[in-house]
Amino acid sequence: MLRIAVPNKGSLSGPAAEMLHEAGYQQRRESKELRIVDPTNEVEFFYLRPRDIAIYVASGQLDIGLTGRDLLIDSGAEAEEILALGFARSTFRYAAKPGTISGLADLAGKTVATSYEGIVAGHLADHGIDASVVHLDGAVETAIQLGVAQVIADVVETGTSLRNAGLEVVGEPIMKSEAVVIRRTGADPDDTKVQQFLRRLQGVLVARTYVMMDYDCRVEQLEKAVALTPGLESPTVSPLHNEGWVAVRAMVPAKEAQRIMDDLYDIGARAILTTAIHACRL
Ligand SMILES: Nc1ncnc2c1ncn2[C@@H]1O[C@H](COP(=O)(O)OP(=O)(O)OP(=O)(O)O)[C@@H](O)[C@H]1O
Numbered sequence: 001m002l003r004i005a006v007p008n009k010g011s012l013s014g015p016a017a018e019m020l021h022e023a024g025y026q027q028r029r030e031s032k033e034l035r036i037v038d039p040t041n042e043v044e045f046f047y048l049r050p051r052d053i054a055i056y057v058a059s060g061q062l063d064i065g066l067t068g069r070d071l072l073i074d075s076g077a078e079a080e081e082i083l084a085l086g087f088a089r090s091t092f093r094y095a096a097k098p099g100t101i102s103g104l105a106d107l108a109g110k111t112v113a114t115s116y117e118g119i120v121a122g123h124l125a126d127h128g129i130d131a132s133v134v135h136l137d138g139a140v141e142t143a144i145q146l147g148v149a150q151v152i153a154d155v156v157e158t159g160t161s162l163r164n165a166g167l168e169v170v171g172e173p174i175m176k177s178e179a180v181v182i183r184r185t186g187a188d189p190d191d192t193k194v195q196q197f198l199r200r201l202q203g204v205l206v207a208r209t210y211v212m213m214d215y216d217c218r219v220e221q222l223e224k225a226v227a228l229t230p231g232l233e234s235p236t237v238s239p240l241h242n243e244g245w246v247a248v249r250a251m252v253p254a255k256e257a258q259r260i261m262d263d264l265y266d267i268g269a270r271a272i273l274t275t276a277i278h279a280c281r282l
């Protein structure tokens with residue numbers, strides 16, 4: 001049975017459960033459940049604090065985990081990222097009151113408040129900056145107003161929290177994060193159960209980012225049409241009853257679907273349809 005750590009709370013937990021559900025796995029019905037077994041898929045899910053997941057996975061008790069890249073790095077645990085999941089995207093940045101800190105070098109001698117001490121201490125050391133780090137559990141944007149620090153380092157998504165606290169970012173992002181699947185560093189990369197789990201999640205990622213496109217076009221236009229819709233391997237082309245026409249079927253990126261439909265129409269393709277993909281294995 002594959003043992004998987006899943007976030008039990010916070011920004012990661014809802015989207016993680018949704019993705020696992022879309023991949024065909026049973027998920028807990030109540031937010032207080034700490035462990036469930038999905039016998040059909042031979043998987044056991046452990047609902048853990050997102051911050052603790054890398055530590056459990058590194059210990060070897062759990063095979064894989066879903067967590068944030070920033071949490072993985074912050075933990076310093078002996079675990080590694082094996083698949084990026086595309087949700088809970090954020091950047092990790094320094095911020096301060098406008099006009100007080102103009103760049104990274106100005107952090108020397110200052111106090112930085114953060115919930116991610118591991119990332120911040122590592123980043124300061126890498127840049128040879130001697131600054132103090134104070135650990136806070138959350139809502140770190142308020143630390144400057146309350147005089148606990150002159151600088152903060154925190155997760156930024158829309159920037160609303162920083163704006164509301166009257167702060168502005170300092171320097172370039174320290175890192176970019178998103179939800180990731182992790183395993184113990186050095187674990188068997190060919191483990192078949194892990195590979196199957198990853199294929200299922202990749203199927204969801206593809207189903208979310210691609211649509212299936214079907215259209216008819218004249219044989220003379222086929223080369224141009226195929227250039228617009230190359231598909232993943234190559235598009236399926238079938239003859240139509242009307243001579244001189246073919247039907248074409250290919251996967252296209254969902255974001256580009258409308259533009260591709262316009263371009264296909266312009267070269268004479270007709271009956272252009274898109275349909276959602278619910279699941280796939282590539
Ligand atoms: N506003 C946000 N947008 C996108 N991702 C976020 C946001 N806030 C936190 N994250 C991501 O969620 C993970 C942190 O999850 P965690 O549950 O510890 O914090 P949280 O979502 O802030 O919840 P909590 O309320 O418990 O602090 C990190 O990977 C972080 O990058």
Ligand SMILES: O=P(O)(O)OC[C@H]1O[C@H](OP(=O)(O)OP(=O)(O)O)[C@H](O)[C@@H]1O
Nearest residue numbers: 138139140155156157158159160161162
């Ligand atoms: O750039 P934004 O879109 O505003 O998002 C970033 C904010 O979201 C998270 O806070 P959360 O609400 O989880 O509270 P916390 O600080 O207590 O973790 C994070 O810690 C930032 O404060």
Ligand SMILES: [Mg+2]
Nearest residue numbers: 010011138139
């Ligand atoms: Mg938070």
